[in-house]
Amino acid sequence: xxxxxxxxxxxxxxxxxxxxxxxxxxxxxxxxxxxxxxxxxxxxxxxxxxxxxxxxxxxxxxxxxxxxxxxxxxxxxxxxxxxxxxxxxxxxxxxxxxxxxxxxxxxxxxxxxxxxxxxxxxxxxxxxxxxxxxxxxxxxxxxxxxxxxxxxxxxxxxxxxxxxxxxxxxxxxxxxxxxxxxxxxxxxxxxxxxxxxxxxxxxxxxxxxxxxxxxxxxxxxxxxxxxxxxxxxxxxxxxxxxxxxxxxxxxxxxxxxxxxxxxxxxxxxxxxxxxxxxxxxxxxxxxxxxxxxxxxxxxxxxxxxxxxxxxxxxxxxxxxxxxxxxxxxxxxxxxxxxxxxxxxxxxxxxxxxxxxxxxxxxxxxxxxxxx
Amino acid sequence: xxxxxxxxxxxxxxxxxxxxxxxxxxxxxxxxxxxxxxxxxxxxxxxxxxxxxxxxxxxxxxxxxxxxxxxxxxxxxxxxxxxxxxxxxxxxxxxxxxxxxxxxxxxxxxxxxxxxxxxxxxxxxxxxxxxxxxxxxxxxxxxxxxxxxxxxxxxxxxxxxxxxxxxxxxxxxxxxxxxxxxxxxxxxxxxxxxxxxxxxxxxxxxxxxxxxxxxxxxxxxxxxxxxxxxxxxxxxxxxxxxxxxxxxxxxxxxxxxxxxxxxxxxxxxxxxxxxxxxxxxxxxxxxxxxxxxxxxxxxxxxxxxxxxxxxxxxxxxxxxxxxxxxxxxxxxxxxxxxxxxxxxxxxxxxxxxxxxxxxxxxxxxxxxxxxxxxxxxxxxxxxxxxxxxxxxxxxxxxxxxxxxxxxxxxxxxxxxxxxxxxxxxxxxxxxxxxxxxxxxxxxxxxxxxxxxxxxxxxxxxxxxxxxxxxxxxxxxxxxxxxxxxxxxxxxxxxxxxxxxxxxxxxxxxxxxxxxxxxxxxxxxxxxxxxxxxxxxxxxxxxxxxxxxxx
Numbered sequence: 001x002x003x004x005x006x007x008x009x010x011x012x013x014x015x016x017x018x019x020x021x022x023x024x025x026x027x028x029x030x031x032x033x034x035x036x037x038x039x040x041x042x043x044x045x046x047x048x049x050x051x052x053x054x055x056x057x058x059x060x061x062x063x064x065x066x067x068x069x070x071x072x073x074x075x076x077x078x079x080x081x082x083x084x085x086x087x088x089x090x091x092x093x094x095x096x097x098x099x100x101x102x103x104x105x106x107x108x109x110x111x112x113x114x115x116x117x118x119x120x121x122x123x124x125x126x127x128x129x130x131x132x133x134x135x136x137x138x139x140x141x142x143x144x145x146x147x148x149x150x151x152x153x154x155x156x157x158x159x160x161x162x163x164x165x166x167x168x169x170x171x172x173x174x175x176x177x178x179x180x181x182x183x184x185x186x187x188x189x190x191x192x193x194x195x196x197x198x199x200x201x202x203x204x205x206x207x208x209x210x211x212x213x214x215x216x217x218x219x220x221x222x223x224x225x226x227x228x229x230x231x232x233x234x235x236x237x238x239x240x241x242x243x244x245x246x247x248x249x250x251x252x253x254x255x256x257x258x259x260x261x262x263x264x265x266x267x268x269x270x271x272x273x274x275x276x277x278x279x280x281x282x283x284x285x286x287x288x289x290x291x292x293x294x295x296x297x298x299x300x301x302x303x304x305x306x307x308x309x310x311x312x313x314x315x316x317x318x319x320x321x322x323x324x325x326x327x328x329x330x331x332x333x334x335x336x337x338x339x340x341x342x343x344x345x346x347x348x349x350x351x352x353x354x355x356x357x358x359x360x361x362x363x364x365x366x367x368x369x370x371x
Numbered sequence: 372x373x374x375x376x377x378x379x380x381x382x383x384x385x386x387x388x389x390x391x392x393x394x395x396x397x398x399x400x401x402x403x404x405x406x407x408x409x410x411x412x413x414x415x416x417x418x419x420x421x422x423x424x425x426x427x428x429x430x431x432x433x434x435x436x437x438x439x440x441x442x443x444x445x446x447x448x449x450x451x452x453x454x455x456x457x458x459x460x461x462x463x464x465x466x467x468x469x470x471x472x473x474x475x476x477x478x479x480x481x482x483x484x485x486x487x488x489x490x491x492x493x494x495x496x497x498x499x500x501x502x503x504x505x506x507x508x509x510x511x512x513x514x515x516x517x518x519x520x521x522x523x524x525x526x527x528x529x530x531x532x533x534x535x536x537x538x539x540x541x542x543x544x545x546x547x548x549x550x551x552x553x554x555x556x557x558x559x560x561x562x563x564x565x566x567x568x569x570x571x572x573x574x575x576x577x578x579x580x581x582x583x584x585x586x587x588x589x590x591x592x593x594x595x596x597x598x599x600x601x602x603x604x605x606x607x608x609x610x611x612x613x614x615x616x617x618x619x620x621x622x623x624x625x626x627x628x629x630x631x632x633x634x635x636x637x638x639x640x641x642x643x644x645x646x647x648x649x650x651x652x653x654x655x656x657x658x659x660x661x662x663x664x665x666x667x668x669x670x671x672x673x674x675x676x677x678x679x680x681x682x683x684x685x686x687x688x689x690x691x692x693x694x695x696x697x698x699x700x701x702x703x704x705x706x707x708x709x710x711x712x713x714x715x716x717x718x719x720x721x722x723x724x725x726x727x728x729x730x731x732x733x734x735x736x737x738x739x740x741x742x743x744x745x746x747x748x749x750x751x752x753x754x755x756x757x758x759x760x761x762x763x764x765x766x767x768x769x770x771x772x773x774x775x776x777x778x779x780x781x782x783x784x785x786x787x788x789x790x791x792x793x794x795x796x797x798x799x800x801x802x803x804x805x806x807x808x809x810x811x812x813x814x815x816x817x818x819x820x821x822x823x824x825x826x827x828x829x830x831x832x833x834x835x836x837x838x839x840x841x842x843x844x845x846x847x848x849x850x851x852x853x854x855x856x857x858x859x860x861x862x863x864x865x866x867x868x869x870x871x872x873x874x875x876x877x878x879x880x881x882x883x884x885x886x887x888x889x890x891x892x893x894x895x896x897x898x899x900x901x902x903x904x905x906x907x908x909x910x911x912x913x914x915x916x917x918x919x920x921x
Contacts, residue, residue, distance in 0.1 A: 059784070064862065064875070065882060067710050086712075087784055089865030090770075093610045098774055098865070101419070101615065105778045107865055121613060193596040195611055196603075232591035235489060235881045239889060240496055240592070258884045264709075265885020268693050275884075320709050322883060359612060370597045 058300050059108035060086045063095045066113060067320040076307045082300050092118055092198060100125040106292035109301045112154065115285045116145055117201060120355035123150060128290035131302050135309035138329045143286050145351055151288035154308050157323035158256035158282040158343045159202035162275045164243040167250040176280045177210045181219055186226025190241040190249040195362050196232045203253045204365055206283035209347040220368050230369060256282055256343055257322040263339045277341050284346035393827045401740035401754055408795050409761050412772025417623060419775055420615035427620045443600040447583035450522035454579050457523055457677055458530025464670030465531060466538040469655040478907035480528045480678055482900040485856035487874040488588030489881055490896040494685040495521055495593060513595030521589045524681055526579040533804050536845050537571040539655060542648040569643040571807040577636040578803045581629060581763035587859055601625050605765045622768040629763030633756040644810035689893035700894035710879055712868035715895045718876040722855050729793035730850035737801030737846060742831065745809040759799045770863025789870050792860045797850030804846035808839045844910050852903050873899050
């Protein structure tokens with residue numbers, strides 16, 4: 001592209017003209033090409049194109065945390081002949097908000113990743129078409145939160161307070177949720193703003209489940225007075241204030257599976273996790289998949305839901321997304337059985353309760369903790 | 372446009388019909404670009420979400436809403452002021468002196484631009500820790516000062532490179548004349564140099580201001596949970612409350628504020644446009660006296676503290692392996708890693724592809740748009756104000772707009788949406804750099820060329836391009852950097868593995884516990900920083916001194 005001045009002043013105007021036209025075309029193509037690019041929708045009036053596009057391709061819409069091993073979705077293609085394109089777009093909250101806004105013109109055929117804290121929104125928004133998968137037999141009834149089967153439980157995880165074992169106060173680890181409010185724990189506890197963080201919101205729900213409508217505000221007042229730290233998101237709590245990231249808090253709101261990740265992603269390798277879990281603090285999150293109303297390939301979408309509950313997909317879940325399979329017949333990988341912890345009595349609230357009170361609870365939380 | 376149209380039609384091969392065709396393309400391309408990729412998506416958002424209810428007015432009248440707007444504008448103004456206060460002396464030093472390593476310093480200041488906010492926040496927090504500013508009396512964690520410092524770190528490149536680049540080309544004669552006539556150094560600056568710099572300062576200040584207005588992650592992380600801005604509030608209303616109407620009302624007001632400010636900055640630029648005298652030469656001087664050496668060392672020290680400090684903290688963290696140091700975090704970047712659809716290096720490859728495409732489009736559109744803007748007329752003024760608005764629009768608004776608008780052609784999942792959005796955000800940087808330079812060209816030069824028979828394209832090539840090429844390169848470089856670092860809009864758009872970019876990878880790596888993940892996220896950040904520094908250096912060397920290259 002280096003053109004000296006002399007060259008450019010030479011009588012090369014025909015060339016320049018061609019170039020100017022080329023440049024103009026390029027820009028036009030870049031600016032407007034998006035309305036007529038090769039990826040434009042197949043012509044629906046052509047029956048052959050329409051049939052093949054609905055029959056052999058599906059779009060799986062997920063949140064950003066979705067991950068699978070290579071070859072997993074291809075296994076579905078092998079058995080069904082249907083290609084799956086996985087599309088991610090934001091966290092669970094953004095995913096649901098977008099699905100509601102595009103109702104009737106869904107971005108995909110199946111949505112994965114709506115959890116029990118957002119479920120009611122999806123149900124109220126009428127975005128899902130019912131389907132009862134035969135594989136639901138292997139899923140414990142407690143995970144099936146919608147009697148009409150508009151959504152299917154795929155995985156289960158718990159949001160729990162974690163501790164850094166070597167830095168606990170003299171008293172040892174807290175034993176109950178109520179213990180956290182004691183000054184020795186509150187002063188070294190970091191949690192997330194429930195308005196900007198999903199684990200932060202789940203932990204708020206855990207406290208509401210434990211202390212009830214009358215007691216949770218006092219608990220948070222005690223935490224605040226005890227010197228608790230609040231961050232906007234999970235990663236600035238865990239990697240910023242928690243000891244794991246070089247901070248000085250010994251307790252953090254994270255997941256029941258976090259100790260497993262600490263071992264799997266340790267460098268150099270370790271035999272045991274440096275962290276532990278306060279089982280009394282755990283709030284259960286169940287993630288669901290649902291067929292989006294408006295899909296043209298209902299049969300294929302139903303096959304995909306079956307596949308998401310199959311052994312192939314379910315056994316791939318734990319080490320990719322650090323949650324547990326909903327299918328009770330599927331075995332957990334060794335890292336989970338060795339370093340994970342089973343939460344026997346997790347806390348929970350119904351999706352209806354959560355949705356009805358979300359704004360009120362978070363408003364009151366902000367009033368207590370941040371003002 | 373009025374001036375160009377008013378040029379007497381010369382008796383040349385360039386018949387008036389072709390001239391008209393050229394003028395039409397010149398104006399139509401930028402208008403179509405912004406129309407399709409910005410105005411239409413935004414129109415769709417507002418059409419679909421505003422319900423015209425009384426709630427909207429009630430929301431705007433709420434004291435908390437007013438407080439949010441006040442804080443947003445206040446922190447952005449403070450950030451802009453601080454960035455210029457610190458950036459101008461550095462820009463001056465780099466524009467004035469020729470010394471070994473000058474290009475490296477100019478390249479270094481661009482690096483912050485591409486770093487994801489999560490990583491920058493981590494670097495600042497670890498710097499505060501090292502300096503003993505993370506606790507006790509001088510606790511900077513979760514403070515407004517931390518936010519301002521990070522904004523300066525991010526934006527100083529705009530001042531150093533855009534204002535500095537313009538400064539280098541300013542003719543020294545008027546300053547020397549003033550000094551000979553007895554003006555003090557500061558008076559010569561105030562009364563001779565500053566008025567000449569005002570057009571470019573207005574453009575650069577607008578860019579910095581808009582960047583700070585839409586700052587999201589840094590405010591949340593470094594500012595702490597109590598500091599809500601319009602940007603965070605739009606997100607909260609749309610995603611947490613599912614109150615799209617409220618989000619749209621806030622976005623509309625944000626849009627209005629940004630539009631008014633853009634128009635004001637444009638007016639300022641036009642008003643002072645005639646003041647600049649540029650001769651295109653490089654006026655950098657050798658550092659040959661003691662006072663110049665002292666001055667330069669002071670300037671470089673300032674740059675080292677403001678930009679070098681956090682960068683050093685980031686590099687330190689990327690090299691941490693276990694209890695010691697090593698390169699393991701870097702060597703692991705090419706491996707497949709659970710959590711990510713593709714390896715971190717492949718994500719970087721995507722980022723680079725998108726950045727090149729976005730910068731190319733932004734440069735071409737910017738080149739055409741800048742001529743329309745400089746020609747004046749209502750279209751020029753409108754384009755000038757409108758082109759900057761995307762930079763001050765929230766990522767949620769833009770993301771939802773693309774989602775709704777491009778559903779029409781089932782293009783929502785097109786791999787082109789990401790670079791298209793990046794080009795829209797990159798355009799203001801190209802214009803911010805190029806327009807002030809074109810304005811400093813005496814219009815009679817263009818007239819003369821046209822009368823002598825040059826086609827409009829030829830006029831541009833012979834008159835505008837030689838003077839503007841340096842600014843074009845600066846603007847294109849910024850477009851590359853902005854694209855590589857963009858997170859908000861990218862993360863909101865729906866995308867498959869082929870649109871997975873480096874900032875998304877960094878964000879994903881930091882979503883689970885584990886030393887490997889944290890180490891690699893820091894290493895990947897260092898790598899994208901290095902890539903941008905190298906790109907900036909190459910542009911610097913290719914351009915050479917005084918030689919116009921594009």
